[in-house]
Amino acid sequence: MTGTAQHEFFGVTERAREIGDKVERFVREKIAPYESDKRRDHHGGPTEELLHEMRGLAREAGVMTPHIMEDGSHLSQVDTAYVLIRSGLSPLGPLACNTMAPDEGNMYLLGHVGSDFLKERFLGQLVSGDARSAFFMTEPADWGGAGSDPSMMKTICRRDGNHWVVNGRKTFITGAQGARVGIIMARSEEEGAEGACMFLVDLPDPAIRIDEVPNTIDNSMPGGHATITIDNLRVPADQMLGEAGEGFKYAQVRLSPARLSHCMRWLGACIRAQEIAVDYACRREAFRKQLIDHEGVGFMLAQNWIDLKQAELMVYWCASVLDTGDLGTTESSMTKVAVADLLMRIADNCVQVMGGTGVTDRTIVEQVFREIRAFRIYDGPTEVHKWSLAKKLKKAWKAEQ
Template identity: 40%
Template structure:
């Protein structure tokens, strides 16, 4: 592939970087700007979002007719990395999970009426959304075929019963994408539904406390006790829920990686700045060979992650599901984010372990990266299946015509 970034994408990257420097990074330094769950206060977020929208840096991932800038997956890789130089960045530009993935899947498969009803308010920043798939044992986790939540058809609507948990953003979401079982068919047994939080027949059982800082709306356990959804609010058609998950989750996994690379680079930035200033035993940290080895290794691994992400983004732009490419990127970048935070904390010493920097925030956040949207082990199993099927062609280049 051609690694040259178009002038248009470079302009977006430059403007995003300047916006983050001017309007977003300064907010991290004041504890009063955080909510009770260690994210940016919603009222403050709305204020900064208005500035981003006014500067044309809003929903870049979507098509122009939807309200975006149609930058493509390769453009997203460049821009999302720049956005997540700040821990608050993705939410500011309306590129944070789960809204990001929900907007893209609704844009891809929603009818005109569904886009007007469900997508437009998310694009406009008026509501937030959630994707309800994961269930407690023995229900679905990384394997959606294990879904136990049921949707029973009654006339022109469906009655849904079951339980979901670790649903990101549910406490503040207005619009939900829900995966439920409509038959026992292993390939055509799942269906994707849209519902509104104000509909009766469901409730939030609890907001699950987690190790790290949380997205707005937390991670919740939901109980469905007879939620009624009209047949008109099915995404695609009955039995095509697995297809909806494939369309949504592949790109969503990769957008996580794009954002995590920005955080990884921020960790290096904090570490190198401190190493250049901190002296001990007559020598700067930056002049110690051991420190140089740590930072050089980390820089290399971040670049490996960037190349894997860019290859996967390119494949998605070519129309591929890019399952192999996305899995490789997901494993590499999730692990390098953890290493970046750990290395930066080590080099900053007690300062890194304190809340004087955002490193401890990133460190706690980073541990979930190896679990969300498929654990490392699941993605490695996926890669092994490709290896068994493809053999030596696993590493082949795509030949041009």
Template identity: 40%
Template sequence: MTVDLTHDPAITELARRTAEFVRTTVIPVENAHDGVAPPEPERRALQAAAREAGVFVPHASPELGGHGLDMCGRAPVFEEAGYSLLGPLALNIAAPDEGNVHLLERVATEEQKGRYLVPLAAGEVRSCFAMTEPAPGAGSDPDALSTTAVRVDGGWRIDGRKWFVTGGDGAAFAIVMARTTGAPGDRGGATMFLVDADNPGMKIGRHIPTLDESLYGGHLEVEFSDCRIGDDAVLGEVDEGYRYAQVRLGPARLTHCMRWLGIARRAQDIAVAWAAERRVFGSRLADLGMAQAMIADNEIDIAAARGLILRACWELDQGRPAGMEVSIAKTFTAEAVWRVVDRSLQLNGGRGVSGDVLLGRFLREVRPFRIYDGPSETHRWSIAKRTVGRYRAEQAR
């Protein structure tokens, strides 16, 4: 297999312009809000500025105003956007909208695209993805799905509770995963539905207090009670929801990795700049062996994570399932980014835990990624299961 780690010049140039835009336009807004998601007028202003700079919605097709980047092409651009906590929001590539754009482009009907995808890609509306449920419902184990959708005259009725619905506050619509056959614990039997936020059967509940606060619209509880929708609200085919979820979840896990890798680089840059100038015990901090080890380990984690992300992206771009590669990249990157930010904070000493730099905010934001999109332990279980299965298959030949 020929391995070429270079990107097309057009992608390299887009990444460069994204980096410039984030540093000159986004980071000042981030600093003004201490890394927390800003009010709606500033979201719209940031996105208008990104559109003007030609870096808006890069993953969407040109027909939607984007650049139509494949997964490998997204990697450097999303990483540069992730250099600021608000960079993805500005480019309209933040979760969950980025993953929903990807899903709708692949699965939605033409009518659904016009109604939901076009305004979403344009940044005119926001969306959410309602899959996770309070225990004992679907979480790390999607087969535990308990929210139901049953046929009624004219369409469907959805009943159930969801939580950790990211972006739910102010979203114009939700993509809802509900069970259409079987019972909780059964494999399969799920369907995706498009539900407008003004549906009286969809009730927005409380904001769940979490470590992270930069994802726009928070993490919410949502209840579906006698939620009536038409047949035109079915996204894809009935009972094929889990198959479509893989269309979204694999790429979305990797784009999360790309964005958080940008924050790891930002933390490392802050740490190196401080260590290069800070004098302690008669020398610069960067000249001390323990500090050098942390700086070097950060570089190793960043480079290794980038390589694993690109490998998984390449597999997806070849049309392969890439479940193994995605799980490896997600697990390693989630933990590596935490290590990089933690070491960077340590190198900054008291300054690192102060509000004078955003390293403390970065630490709070990246920690949940070891749980979101599948806990590290679940991905390790999946990796081990695939590894053992491959061994058994080889022995049976």
């Protein structure tokens, strides 16, 4: 697989190599053929029928949720990188193997913060792949709610006996349609519990209304990205995730590795897009020679190879930082910015090399291009991460004066 040797430098375990290589074979041989399957919903995402069929194959192959062990423990982030990159070799691979957002991040958060009760009630069905989940944080701009700035959160929760009552709106909630587990973030103004709170809920719930599921540039995830109204949702107090008022801290527990996981999966997709583009350029002839022998084409593919190596290096570097126990917000921001930009250039070059074929659905290249474009926004736009990094530079400068 072109572009994967950094794992040797960062010490991927033999166990992870065995798992990752098994995942790669499964995705290439069993899941890639589904890329032309016509079972898609109104916005182009895989239907639940298609998802369940692919997950059935993953269970048979022993690659369902491969980064979480039978005892509930997780692979290290470095080992996870080796596995998730390979699951991403097809846009459908992470769905089939249950390594896709938002489920992967939600499982990570619940595993690290959830009580034994919450893990038993909600986590098992996610790890098994029997249920999908959604993470309710972003809010509509026309409502003045939280987007990249979670401190603007307007969804409110208040105590009512042994329950909390939640009211508000959410938007771009990936996979909400069809999800069976939700993690809802809301703001408390209760004395002694001020701040953000998180709640685990069963879905669907009549108090959670899907207003619309817009068509978006990406369509790799079932359920789309819904806009939601939450109207007097009653949640038992024991379904609060962690402590009241600590929601922003828990969000960082989830978001830092989740950003990195996105990088892992889409790196795998770009590795595959590069393979397709190289194959095309070596087979196609123009002006009496193969396309790859034209510098304008060959140089793009050579740059892609370089960019793949740089992206891989960033992924493993950030993973190694997270494995030290550091929250890794700085490193995950840097990696998200750098890898998203590198992968965007790779995907664009692949489309360009393939010409007219590159913008058709005859291969996954055009989809990878669309997915990477969306990735540059999701989990924090590039500009927000750069702004955060600039603030840290300023803070460090002040400390030195």
